[in-house]
Amino acid sequence: MSALISIEQNKKYEKGDSFYSSKYAIILLSNSKFYVDSIQYDAKEQTVLFLSPYQKLVWNDDTIVSELLFHGDFYCIEYHKEEVACNGLLFNNIFLKPYVEIPKEEYLEIKSIFNKIEAKTRDISPFADMINRTYIQLVLALCSREKSNELEKIQKLSPLDFQMRRLQELIDRYFSRERSPSFYADKLAISLHSLSRKSKKSFGKTPTELIRERVILEAKKMLHLTSKSVKEIAAVLYFDDEYYFSRYFKKCVGCSPSQYRKEVGISIVVSE
Known part of the structure; x- marks a missing residue:
């Protein structure tokens, strides 16, 4: 398994526990309260949270999550910005919430992709990392689409003054x-x-x-x-x-x- 990517599913956190990493993080959660860089959030239903390196996450309740971590040398969001425009949408936008709430079907699809990534991290074949990069890109594409749709709805219902x-x-x-x-x-x-x-x-x-x-x-x-x-x-x-x-x-x-x-x-x- 590459040291540049890791995944842990059904990970338990207690209120007050923190997360802090030099890698990018994609975290699957549901009905959770947390702080990102001291800003409080309350995510409903099925949610995907995105953290850039060295953003501090503190849980404000007990929760169970699935965490996918990857280094920029494994998958560079800037290098792939033409294929997946997630930088500034999912990551690195101070004006947007750092997560997207998604339909149950999409959540289950991403959960399935996480399962495939987890299996590939145990694969020693020379193609395993290439396949996992493709899986990461698929997750980012799915979430970018949902985030774009969410922002479009918000703009129609309650646009910024x-x-x-x-x-x-x-x-x-x-x-x-x-x-x-x-x-x-x-x-x-x-x-x-x-x-x-x-x-x-x-x-x-x-x-x-x-x-x-x-x-x-x-x-x-x-x-x-x-x-x-x-x-x-x-x-x-x-x-x-x-x-x-x-x-x-x-x-x-x-x-x-x-x-x-x-x-x-x-x-x-x-x-x-």
Whole structure:
């Protein structure tokens, strides 16, 4: 079995247990409460949860799940973005919930694929890893379709108001230079209290949390998808120096930028 992929089914967690990995994670669960990077979620029915490397998951109730973990060197979501547009949809989007609730039939289909992956991890043939990459891509394709359908329904039933759409645009444009919520409140011509209330209602996060997550997301991208040094990344993100950036990153992620790059690696797309 490759050390770059692992699967564990019917894994039991108790309330307060945590999960933290240098690999990508696809987790099957049902009717569970949990925190991802300190943000609380309450998933109903059959759900598939997606975690990028070093996102911290804490369970808020007792639960039983199935976990599929894979390293970016085993299956690179950026390399396969043309086939499966999951990066920014299932993974790495601070404005979306990190999971998708799916119909029972789809859930059972993915569960069946998990069973096949588990069998292949015990297969020593030279084609086993290739087959498991195909299975991972199938799971991501199925979930990307369901997530896209979910977002389309949400947009029709309760679309974001103009100010929150504008907030998304502003954070994506200014996050590296402007990390104060008051800057965005001024841009939107609303009070800080109103901004916080609307942000929490629309995204489940405060403006401060959104800005911080956007900075960290960009830092992770550059650590994984470029060969820039930590010092260069700190400069791009307008930190005073690499030491302040490293402290900021470690406080948010739980490891230093150097450790993150060592464990997650630099993507194969960088050398292309």
